Amino acid sequence: MSEPVPITINVNGRKRSAMVEPRLLLVHFLRESLNLTGTHVGCDTSQCGACTVLLDGSSAKSCTVFAVQADGSEVQTIEGLADGDELHPLQDGFWEEHGLQCGYCTPGMIMSAVNLLEENPAPSEAEIREGISGNLCRCTGYQHIVNAIQHAAERMAQS
Amino acid sequence: MIPTAFEYRRAGSVAEALSLLQEGGPEAKLLAGGHSLIPMMKQRLAEPGLLIDIGGLDELRGIQEDGGEIAIGAAMTHAEIAASDLLRAQAPIVAETAANIGDAQVRNRGTIGGSLAHADPGADLPAVMVALDATIALLGPNGERKVQAEDFFQDILTVDLAEDEIVTGVCFQACRSAAYAKLEQRASKFALVGVAAALSLDGGTCSSARVAVTGASSHAQRLSGVEGALAGASLPDGAASAASGAGDALDFVNEDLHGSEEYRRAMTAVFARRAIEAAAGRS
Numbered sequence: 001m002s003e004p005v006p007i008t009i010n011v012n013g014r015k016r017s018a019m020v021e022p023r024l025l026l027v028h029f030l031r032e033s034l035n036l037t038g039t040h041v042g043c044d045t046s047q048c049g050a051c052t053v054l055l056d057g058s059s060a061k062s063c064t065v066f067a068v069q070a071d072g073s074e075v076q077t078i079e080g081l082a083d084g085d086e087l088h089p090l091q092d093g094f095w096e097e098h099g100l101q102c103g104y105c106t107p108g109m110i111m112s113a114v115n116l117l118e119e120n121p122a123p124s125e126a127e128i129r130e131g132i133s134g135n136l137c138r139c140t141g142y143q144h145i146v147n148a149i150q151h152a153a154e155r156m157a158q159s
Numbered sequence: 160m161i162p163t164a165f166e167y168r169r170a171g172s173v174a175e176a177l178s179l180l181q182e183g184g185p186e187a188k189l190l191a192g193g194h195s196l197i198p199m200m201k202q203r204l205a206e207p208g209l210l211i212d213i214g215g216l217d218e219l220r221g222i223q224e225d226g227g228e229i230a231i232g233a234a235m236t237h238a239e240i241a242a243s244d245l246l247r248a249q250a251p252i253v254a255e256t257a258a259n260i261g262d263a264q265v266r267n268r269g270t271i272g273g274s275l276a277h278a279d280p281g282a283d284l285p286a287v288m289v290a291l292d293a294t295i296a297l298l299g300p301n302g303e304r305k306v307q308a309e310d311f312f313q314d315i316l317t318v319d320l321a322e323d324e325i326v327t328g329v330c331f332q333a334c335r336s337a338a339y340a341k342l343e344q345r346a347s348k349f350a351l352v353g354v355a356a357a358l359s360l361d362g363g364t365c366s367s368a369r370v371a372v373t374g375a376s377s378h379a380q381r382l383s384g385v386e387g388a389l390a391g392a393s394l395p396d397g398a399a400s401a402a403s404g405a406g407d408a409l410d411f412v413n414e415d416l417h418g419s420e421e422y423r424r425a426m427t428a429v430f431a432r433r434a435i436e437a438a439a440g441r442s
Contacts, residue, residue, distance in 0.1 A: 002164035022167035022210065044160050046198045047346070049264060058238070058267040064197050065268070068167045069190070069212060115263060134262025 007071040011036070012080030020067050026060075027051040029067035030077060038078040038107045042136070049135030052108035053077050059115035061134070078107035081114070089152040089159075090114060099148030101139035109135045113149045122153060162200035169212040173298060173325060176213050180323050181300060183209035189325060190214065191234050194261075194269040195277040219272065219327060224249060230330040233272025238263070240271060249333040250291070251441070252355065256283045256339045261348050272326040275311070278318045278378060280413060281349030285312050285379030287339055289371035290355035293331035299324035309371075312378040336360050338437035340430045341374065344417050350374030351418045352426040354382070354405070356434040358389070365389045365397075365439070370431060375423045376411050384408045385431055394439035402431035 004019035011034060018033050030036045030053070042050030044063050051062040054076040062075075081088040090110045093099065100106045109132060116123060116131035123131060128149050129142065137145060170176035180187050186208035190196060193214075199205040213219060219234035222243050229250055231240065240246060241258035260266055260274075260283055274284050275295060288295070288308040295311045297304045300323055308329075311319050320326065334357050341353035353373045359366045368389035373379040385408075388401035406412070406424030414420040 002166055005167060021164065023162045023164055025161075044201070046194065046265075049262070052264055055267075059264045060268055061264045063201075064194060066167070066193070066197070066210075068169075069193065069214065071169075112263060115267075131263055134264045 005068060007068055009067070009070050009072075010074040012076055022066060022068050024067045025063055026053070026055075026065040026067045026070050026075070027062035029070075030062060030075070036077050036079050040104055040107060042104065042108070047136070048105070048108075049112060049132075050105050050108040052111040052135060054111055054115065057118070059112050059134075076111070076114075078110060081110070088114075089155045090117070090149065092155070093148035093150075093152035094145075097144050097148040097151050099140070099145045100137075105135060105137045105139075109137065109145060113152065116149070117153055117156060121157060123149075125150070160201040162197075163203060163206045165200075165207055166209045167212065168209065170216065173213070173216060173218045173327065176211050176216070176325060177298065177300060177323070179209070179211045180325070183211070185322060187211060187322075189276075191219075191273050192236060192268040192270045193273075194265055195273055195279065213325070214270070222246060224333065227333050228330055229253075229333055230328055231271055232328045233275075233326045234270050235272075237261070237266035237269050237271070237274075241266065249335070250331065250337070251335065252287055252291070252337040252339050252357070252438075253284075256287050256355075259283070259341075259343075259348065271329065275308075275329065276318060276320055276326045278312055278316050279349065280315050280377055281344070281347075281351070281353075281374045282379075283339065283341060283350055283353050283373060286350075286353050286355040286371040286373035287337075288329060288331070289379050289381060290337060290339075290357040290369045291331040291334060292357075292369055293329045295329055296327045297324045298327050303327075308379075309381055312380065315377040317378070336438050336441045338434050338441065340433035340437060342418075342426050342430055352423055352430050354427065354430045354434040356431070356438045358394070358435070358438045360394070360439065363393050363439075365392050365394050368435075370405075370435070372405070372409070372427055372431070374413070375406070375427045376409050376413060382408065382427075382431060385435075389435065395436045398432045398435040398439065402428050402435060404428070405431040
């Protein structure tokens with residue numbers, strides 16, 4: 001009834017093909033089939049955003065997408081953000097502004113912020129808070145995350 | 160959490176999706192954004208044997224205006240609806256409501272057709288569609304069927320949609336003087352109470368109105384008492400009085416840890432007033 005089906009997903013610029021059960025969630029495909037464990041499973045109920053990736057350029061909770069739905073799509077994960085040794089401005093912002101404590105929410109938080117800055121390169125503080133409202137952090141109280149995203153927005157505006 | 164096993168088929172056209180639906184019978188479910196269905200499948204509240212993916216079908220996409228009538232394809236995401244210049248200009252209530260659903264990730268995947276077909280009692284768009292007197296377009300083995308939004312929503316998670324039918328889109332008349340106001344559950348952004356008001360205005364006087372509530376009751380429905388009280392009312396001053404009985408007139412009101420029945424009834428009047436005032440301010 002649920003024979004494995006072939007899928008090909010472009011993950012971080014590289015085509016990855018596999019046979020998957022239709023019920024395999026995208027997050028498990030990334031973590032377990034591709035060993036890309038930067039994308040985290042948090043709540044597993046579509047709420048916390050720790051599993052956020054970019055699916056065809058838009059942020060998505062990969063615990064709420066079947067891998068088969070992403071067949072033929074492009075996925076970007078936290079592993080695909082840096083350019084060699086050079087951190088993406090958002091990764092740098094989280095480093096410089098201490099935008100994390102335990103770090104569990106960070107990959108998803110950064111991918112949501114990438115989506116936000118793509119749509120709105122100069123967001124207000126309120127817009128940043130709304131933009132990351134699909135991502136929960138239980139450590140920071142969010143202030144340093146907001147600072148980190150502002151840091152990145154400024155740096156990206158200069159470059 | 161892992162759903163029960165199912166067969167997955169990606170439909171290449173609406174016609175193919177319809178025939179797959181017939182083939183699959185009661186075991187089959189349509190999948191577009193999946194943001195209502197997949198969480199339910201993970202909790203095994205839904206265990207379909209066949210998922211028919213219609214998310215990428217061009218036939219179900221697009222936002223168009225023709226002679227004052229606006230049509231939105233069922234597979235349009237909340238993010239696309241929120242970003243539509245056409246809707247922002249001609250039916251801002253729809254774009255604004257979509258912009259305030261859930262969070263960015265949910266809006267990037269969730270679709271209007273899915274939201275309407277699922278009919279969560281706390282979903283925002285059903286109330287807006289009822290207030291705009293929208294028509295829901297359905298396609299089944301016997302062709303197209305059109306249902307007024309107020310008849311489409313029947314009970315909790317229950318709509319006038321047969322197992323072998325697909326929601327293909329919605330259409331409604333362009334309307335600027337309409338607004339939606341909600342008391343939201345802060346984490347999920349579902350409406351504890353949400354009211355949509357669409358007004359016909361003659362200067363500061365309301366000639367007729369359609370007002371609908373979601374969140375408060377089992378399903379989105381008209382607040383006919385408020386509509387009657389608005390006819391001939393001068394706005395915005397008359398909004399509070401027209402809205403005052405809104406909550407008390409509801410037959411059934413939800414009650415949960417986020418709000419008692421009494422609270423939801425009281426907030427229905429408050430958010431009806433806010434929606435009416437915002438709509439009147441648009442004229």
